[in-house]
Amino acid sequence: MSGLSGRYPLSDLLEAARLPRSSYYYALAHPKAPTRPELWEAAAEIFSRTPNGCGHRQIAMSLRAEQGAVMADKTVLKMMREMGISCGIRRETDYHRYNSYKGKVGRTFENVIGRDFGADGPWEKMGTDVTEFRQPWGKAYFAPVYDFASKEIVAWSTSTHPNMAQQHELLDQLLAKMPEGSAPVLHSDMGWQCQQAGWCNRLAEAGVVQSMSRKGNCIDNGATEQVFGHMKVTDNGNRAVGEDHRRKCA
Numbered sequence: 001m002s003g004l005s006g007r008y009p010l011s012d013l014l015e016a017a018r019l020p021r022s023s024y025y026y027a028l029a030h031p032k033a034p035t036r037p038e039l040w041e042a043a044a045e046i047f048s049r050t051p052n053g054c055g056h057r058q059i060a061m062s063l064r065a066e067q068g069a070v071m072a073d074k075t076v077l078k079m080m081r082e083m084g085i086s087c088g089i090r091r092e093t094d095y096h097r098y099n100s101y102k103g104k105v106g107r108t109f110e111n112v113i114g115r116d117f118g119a120d121g122p123w124e125k126m127g128t129d130v131t132e133f134r135q136p137w138g139k140a141y142f143a144p145v146y147d148f149a150s151k152e153i154v155a156w157s158t159s160t161h162p163n164m165a166q167q168h169e170l171l172d173q174l175l176a177k178m179p180e181g182s183a184p185v186l187h188s189d190m191g192w193q194c195q196q197a198g199w200c201n202r203l204a205e206a207g208v209v210q211s212m213s214r215k216g217n218c219i220d221n222g223a224t225e226q227v228f229g230h231m232k233v234t235d236n237g238n239r240a241v242g243e244d245h246r247r248k249c250a
Helices: 010-017 021-029 037-047 056-067 073-083 164-177 197-205 218-233 235-249
Strands: 125-128 131-135 138-147 153-159 185-188 209-212
Touching: 010 021, 037 056, 037 073, 056 073, 125 218, 131 218, 138 164, 138 218, 153 164, 164 197, 185 218, 197 209
Parallel strands: 125 185, 185 209
Antiparallel strands: 125 138, 131 138, 138 153
8 A cells, every 4th residue: 555655645545445544554653573583594494405495384393393493384384475485386297196005905093193293202203105206217116214203214115116025125124223112103094015914013013003094185194295295396306216226226
């Protein structure tokens, strides 16, 4: 309205906007303060960690874990809008077409995580999944275990086939690194690999609690899915998985 006040009478502008004169002058006397400006620098640094940036939920989780900030996800979204940063929308591609769901072929588990991806420390809540990368020579499948607290991929396996051999290689690496006395929750979708008796039994014997997304609810495993999304934004992640698998097969 300030840009029009020199061209039109203020009374006409207020009438057109149906805004009381008192509200207009109150807003002029009380300019809107920025949202949590003390966290802007930290938020910008977190946003810059990935080539395409990251969303407000990821930034919120990182601010809570690293800065001890007490804030809602929507507060971070508001803060990002004021800062002028936003995570680019990742378009659906052929890389998203792999689906490990084959129905109920083994054991399934309740959703213990319940979309609460926050954790007080590492080796408390973790996620796993399998995704497909297309390479010039064929397809590579990447299976990681992602720690929700440390934001690290603590174990991973690449393979040309998303089979149980890959899953047991992943589990060998995970259990070898798991600190003594820890009992993490490992969340996954209802993919056929995670329902297999051999997989479930090894986790149970190690004290790992299984948690599963509901059928058709990819957001239930959103913390792990976003890792795949960021990797696939650029060709760098695509090439990295392919190079890792070629080195293993050499």
